[in-house]
Amino acid sequence: MVGKDRKLRVTVSALGLGLGMLLAQGAAEAADTVKVGLMLPYTGTYASLGNAITNGFKQYVAEQGGKLGGREVEYFVVDDESDPAKATENANKLVKRDNVDVLVGTVHSGVALAMAKVARDSKTLMIIPNAGADELTGPLCAPNVFRASFSAWQPAYAMGKVVAERGHKNVVAVSWKYSFGEQSVAGFKEAFEQAGGKVVKELFLPFPNVEFQPFLTEIANLKPDAVFVFFAGAGAAKFVKDYEAAGLKTNFPLYGSGFLTDGTLEAMGGAGEGVLTTLHYADGLDNAREKSFRSGYVAAYKAQPDVYAVQGYDSAQLLAAGLSGAPAGAFDKEAVMKAMSAAAIDSPRGAFTLSKANNPVQDIYLRKVEGGQNKVVGVAAPKLADPARGCKLMK
């Protein structure tokens, strides 16, 4: 009996000691770690984008010796599957269960809108590394929601200017009938019609339908000066191939918002050659940051970085700027947000700052597809800021 009692006592005190150590460790962690919740697609159509963003983010952290603003980074990762129906639950997991300091995500705009709602309601800091829905930094903007990528409006608006400057008067616009496509067409139309052009017809296709043939016939019938499109991914590859196969490319020059030719050129074969697009990133940008970023990325991941990797990298930079500007010790969200808003980011895409609505004010490049790359031709719109219509922070 006595022996057993003793054993029990030893066990209990050992447990107590262990617990005490754990608690002490926990307190130490809270002081100089930042909990980052990565909510990105790791399966499904956008899996490669989610991986590129994660790689870019972690590359910047690695460059800083594994720390951001002097803090260890602790990751909590959720695969959002690009499924808006699961988005609220997934975001809540990170915010409520894991208690993350910052939510980073995501690619799909529908998922990002749901995430942003969770972030607004719980007042959690959020950084968007891709999703371009205008609303995120427009009517639904919030002081704790930041975007390190772009708004749908930005590249499309810049293209509207370019197409007008190139002397085209009548243009047909083609896209999927979902908000990103409609916002792109609206942005293009705004700039193009301000400059005296006319969008003679807007052709919308139900998403994700890719049977373009009826529209190609319609374009041949309308005989516009040029065609502006928004498509991305496999749909973009198919559209450009079909457009060339229908013999339209020689008669009616094709212009697009940049995602038309990003990650899709290999699938297009040669059909993409010569197509002009606008985006906040391009191949062959000549700046020191781009060069070091690219060589570091290739060494770490044995793959060439793309615009998504850049956006992941810049999300980490943005967070680092916030953390560096805040006092050490407990995570001071207000101070971090203030420092992030004021940050000037030295990005591989070129330097950018944030607008009052927390969306990048950045150069939009004109790019031309040459030899399977999106070669930079020039700056289509320097320091372009999204108008952030409906955003209360703009006042």
Place this chain on the structure above:
Amino acid sequence: MDFTSFLIQILNALQYGLLLFLVASGLTLVFGIMGIINLAHGSFYMIGAYLAFALTSLTGNLMLAIVLGIPLAFGFGALLEKLLFVHLYKRDHLQQVLLTYGLILIFEELRSLTVGDDVHGVAIPDLFSASIRLSENLSYPVYRLVISVVCIALAAGLWWLMQRTRLGMMIRAGSFNREMVQSLGVNIDMLYRTVFALGVALAALAGMLAAPISSVYPGMGGSVLIISFVIVVIGGIGSVWGALVAALLVGFADTFGKVLMPELAGLAVYLLMAVVLLWRPEGIFRKG
């Protein structure tokens, strides 16, 4: 729309409809004759497209890839039937849906692990890479016309197989009364395995033929699955002839929906389905 455009739109509709038929024909065979709701049908389409991509990379020629790919797909179908689907015949539809939905997830993940998640293109064979000039500024790729011809030939071949051969007779009889056919000395297990493998091979062939014009990409199976079910339901479950007519109707509804009422284009196909089902709840060609 002038008259030339109108004619070209009819060609677009026919061409799209025929390709849809090719995808849906395998589904209607498996669904109608074997009574299996096969949600993984779209995955077989996806597998076909990726086979075309992989084999074309290896052999350098799409036609050779198709010649190699068809027996592979047929064998794969037979194997799947022997291992999995054979257990489904006497079970209810819920279990069929569960198994075949699980297969979708497994095939997608395997695709992601082996080939990755990038979009890939497949080159059109040189022989068919030309275009035909249709109007002053519109050309039509020869390859699309080739696909249509192959689809017409397959429709005729399937009709002949089902209506004019002994095998087809046994298949049709087996779909009505499995036990009776078995008691007449027909190896019904083998027969079902053949039908299932044929269904898989048809879906894979559709994927292989479509690969050069659609590219190969993650989730491509899902895009054809729903429209295939729509066609099977409109045409009448199990009717090859019905699938052909329904696929052409869907092709016309989709094409002219986009041109004439672009605001409602996404609805056109489903409006068609609703109208047909109100008129004939069993589908256009469902017998009995």
